[in-house]
Amino acid sequence: MVLGRAAIVVLLAGIPFAAGLCATNPGGDNAVPNIFQPQSTPADSIKQLSDFVLAITGMIFVVVFSLLIYAVIKFRQRAGTADREPAQVYGSTQIELAWTIIPVLIVVVLFLATARVIHAVQDAPKPATAIEITAIGHQYWWEFRYPGLGIVTANELHIPVSDPALPTPTFLKLLSADTDHSFWIPQLAGKTDLIPNHPNSMWMDPHRTGIFLGQCAQYCGTQHAKMLLRVSVDSPKDFGAWVRAQQKPAIQDEKVIAGRRVFETTACINCHAVGGSAANGRFGPDLTHLMSRETIASGAAENTKENLRLWIQKPDAIKPGSLMPAMQLNGEDLDALVNYLETLQ
Amino acid sequence: MSSDAMAIRNVEVESLPLVETLHGWLTTVDHKRLGILYIAYALLFLVIAGIEALIIRIQLMHSHNDFVSPQVFNRMFTMHGTTMIFFVAMPILFGFANYLVPLMIGARDMAFPRLNAFSFWLSALGGFLLYFSFLGGSGLYGAGNAPDVGWWSYAPLTARAFSPGHSSDYWTLSLLVSGFGSIGTAINILATILCLRCPGMKLNRMPLLVWLNLVMAGMVLIAITPLSAAQIMLLIDRYLGGHFFDAQAGGSAVLWMHFFWIFGHPEVYVLIIPCFAFMSEIIPVFSRKPIFGYPVMVAATVCIGFVSLSVWAHHMFTVGMNSYANSFFTITTMAVGVPTGIKIFNWIGTMWGGRIQFKTPMLFSIGFLFQFLIAGLTGIMMAAAPFDWQLSLSYFVVAHFHYVIVGGILFALFAAFYYWYPKMTGRMLSERLGKWHFWLFLIGFHLTFTVMHIPGLLGMPRRIYTYEPGRGWDTLNLIITIGAFIQAVAILVFVANLVISYFKGDKAGNDPWDAWTLEWSTSSPPPAYNFATVPVVASRRPLWDQKHPEDPDSRYD
Numbered sequence: 066m067v068l069g070r071a072a073i074v075v076l077l078a079g080i081p082f083a084a085g086l087c088a089t090n091p092g093g094d095n096a097v098p099n100i101f102q103p104q105s106t107p108a109d110s111i112k113q114l115s116d117f118v119l120a121i122t123g124m125i126f127v128v129v130f131s132l133l134i135y136a137v138i139k140f141r142q143r144a145g146t147a148d149r150e151p152a153q154v155y156g157s158t159q160i161e162l163a164w165t166i167i168p169v170l171i172v173v174v175l176f177l178a179t180a181r182v183i184h185a186v187q188d189a190p191k192p193a194t195a196i197e198i199t200a201i202g203h204q205y206w207w208e209f210r211y212p213g214l215g216i217v218t219a220n221e222l223h224i225p226v227s228d229p230a231l232p233t234p235t236f237l238k239l240l241s242a243d244t245d246h247s248f249w250i251p252q253l254a255g256k257t258d259l260i261p262n263h264p265n266s267m268w269m270d271p272h273r274t275g276i277f278l279g280q281c282a283q284y285c286g287t288q289h290a291k292m293l294l295r296v297s298v299d300s301p302k303d304f305g306a307w308v309r310a311q312q313k314p315a316i317q318d319e320k321v322i323a324g325r326r327v328f329e330t331t332a333c334i335n336c337h338a339v340g341g342s343a344a345n346g347r348f349g350p351d352l353t354h355l356m357s358r359e360t361i362a363s364g365a366a367e368n369t370k371e372n373l374r375l376w377i378q379k380p381d382a383i384k385p386g387s388l389m390p391a392m393q394l395n396g397e398d399l400d401a402l403v404n405y406l407e408t409l410q
Numbered sequence: 411m412s413s414d415a416m417a418i419r420n421v422e423v424e425s426l427p428l429v430e431t432l433h434g435w436l437t438t439v440d441h442k443r444l445g446i447l448y449i450a451y452a453l454l455f456l457v458i459a460g461i462e463a464l465i466i467r468i469q470l471m472h473s474h475n476d477f478v479s480p481q482v483f484n485r486m487f488t489m490h491g492t493t494m495i496f497f498v499a500m501p502i503l504f505g506f507a508n509y510l511v512p513l514m515i516g517a518r519d520m521a522f523p524r525l526n527a528f529s530f531w532l533s534a535l536g537g538f539l540l541y542f543s544f545l546g547g548s549g550l551y552g553a554g555n556a557p558d559v560g561w562w563s564y565a566p567l568t569a570r571a572f573s574p575g576h577s578s579d580y581w582t583l584s585l586l587v588s589g590f591g592s593i594g595t596a597i598n599i600l601a602t603i604l605c606l607r608c609p610g611m612k613l614n615r616m617p618l619l620v621w622l623n624l625v626m627a628g629m630v631l632i633a634i635t636p637l638s639a640a641q642i643m644l645l646i647d648r649y650l651g652g653h654f655f656d657a658q659a660g661g662s663a664v665l666w667m668h669f670f671w672i673f674g675h676p677e678v679y680v681l682i683i684p685c686f687a688f689m690s691e692i693i694p695v696f697s698r699k700p701i702f703g704y705p706v707m708v709a710a711t712v713c714i715g716f717v718s719l720s721v722w723a724h725h726m727f728t729v730g731m732n733s734y735a736n737s738f739f740t741i742t743t744m745a746v747g748v749p750t751g752i753k754i755f756n757w758i759g760t761m762w763g764g765r766i767q768f769k770t771p772m773l774f775s776i777g778f779l780f781q782f783l784i785a786g787l788t789g790i791m792m793a794a795a796p797f798d799w800q801l802s803l804s805y806f807v808v809a810h811f812h813y814v815i816v817g818g819i820l821f822a823l824f825a826a827f828y829y830w831y832p833k834m835t836g837r838m839l840s841e842r843l844g845k846w847h848f849w850l851f852l853i854g855f856h857l858t859f860t861v862m863h864i865p866g867l868l869g870m871p872r873r874i875y876t877y878e879p880g881r882g883w884d885t886l887n888l889i890i891t892i893g894a895f896i897q898a899v900a901i902l903v904f905v906a907n908l909v910i911s912y913f914k915g916d917k918a919g920n921d922p923w924d925a926w927t928l929e930w931s932t933s934s935p936p937p938a939y940n941f942a943t944v945p946v947v948a949s950r951r952p953l954w955d956q957k958h959p960e961d962p963d964s965r966y967d
Contacts, residue, residue: 097869114794118797136761142766151697153700156705161703168747175744179795182796183740187732249871257730261658278869282802283564290480291876
């Protein structure tokens, strides 16, 4: 029994500890993709529904748990009663009816609240001012296309903040080039899968600017873990500037012509595209404005010179199992190539 | 006749050499021996899949850990999930059903003893085939590897383009083979219950365990067949140029999801209903009262069986179904909560006004009630489709279904072990080790799976071999890993208890718990023919009637 009491104390101590962990999650900071800190209408509708469902299930828990604990304590075998059997009760129709009908009513209420949110999120009309983007899942990276704006980029999504007075929500069409993936930015919207041969859609209207983090949520193969997602929510001015910069073809700098030659005469161009050059591969990320991105390898590493070198020479050091091949370049070619890539602003 | 049989048996036990004993076990068609074989086989795989879980937990102990490669990690979670569902949970529950159902209905064996043996050996072959893949899989990353496509094996990851080599084939074939075994066992259980009940045991006098296994067996027939069909279609895709699931050639990845979850959700109930059955036998005995509301318990189980056939797509809320489909699967899923809630209330009703004895089986049963309550409530959260758009595929879901499978099913199984081990071996399990086992496992369980909900709420997806620092997941994952090791220690205590008690445990006698169902009326362990004379029953609790002739149940029957 001493063992039992000690265990109960440990268990009870664990509850406030766990609650404390929840509460100390830094507020306002987007480093933690907490579903209870929504920054967009769909995520916010979900959070309101979640609060409601949590309140109801919490009440059910308190009631049933109390009954259970009461029964365990009150009706335990006491000294001196061990030889007498208690009254043999076989059931009670009234009580059983009560604990059938009350749950049915709770289910009806929960269902109606849920159906309302399903409809509000899934059947929301698309305003004329919406930004349309096609997201294509590839084994371990994201391709983003802005059909109306003529932009192709990868892994880091830029979208404008949506002002409630003049909403500019982002509507995503979700496709997959290979296996199943799932697009999940917890603070902006619930997740939706990207499935080959099965186009999906989702939307979000961020209420404030900043970087929002997420990652692929549907197991897609070896490097599912490092198929990270960054969404940069920009002010209208910043977004306009980003769009204009992305629409330009790649910078052509004569100083790095040697590196460009390496790029265009090796297997790089089988998979990668650089706008305005001979490279138009589509199997890997578009590199036209590579240096405008903060990360490489779908968020697996910071976009620095050392990491670029490492990624080209030995991708397994950053992301083992990724489909980027080790390029086996000599030191001179590698330097030239990295210098060239570094000009792709 | 019966005394002759007894004499022959005694000679067997005392004089057979080891080789012949083993031969006897290998060729047995006795339902009790097959039940024990099922259980032993499942315990072996429980340890193996548990070690896989520990490897997963060590890798996730902190961010950017490199204890294992992503390839190995992906094999570990695939094998852990597949093994636990198909080669631990199902066989161990079939084992108990095999052992207990004939004894509880006063029969001498299952209806088809040789089909019973055949089914067991098919299931066993499936498990060994799956593990042979570690040697013979020769998949994507060179020779010798296991399946790494997740236990759902979603298309098109299983297509030859994404899964070359044979690792996925081992997955497919092992599930196909063990699936045939499961269907055989289900037919056998159905036939046994419907045809071999002893005189007087009308359907409404069957112990609830028997009723619930009847429902379970019916659900196995309905659930396993689409899975087997899907496995055959996948084989056709991989080797005969079919395009059922090959999205590049116009096939449908979503079709596989439907097939898998039409199997997968009823499967959850296939696993949990026998555990409800254990609870419905153990809680009354240790509360010293009959089950509260027997007819409603039967009706609720049958109702769960039917409704659970229409909820499968709640596993697919993120797949992009339209708002009507999402609403439909929301209401059906929430509706399952009603009969399940009735069961929890009826178990509490059974304890109410009783005289509760805190023997180890009862401790595990109370643990089951507590955890299954929480698992049901997190289930309601995920039944709300929009909430599920956040929770699905995250660690919250992993926490939820481990609450069902470990907090519910495994706790119920431990209760069943402590309760029926004396019947199976003739020896009591140690109460002292049993309490250590219970409290250690309870603490480990909650450290792991209660905490595991939180990283899911903070955006941590499942099936990732590593994660980025700074997202608030590190400390939580460390706690989860510590909890996993405490659970492992508890399992060691349990195994030690099984072994030590087998040799040194107290003698059990026929009826150590003062229980009321027929299996306690015969010796422990029971003779090969179970009952010297076929019993005749007049109520739901035949042994109560014997012990209390002044106030028998049969008076109210």
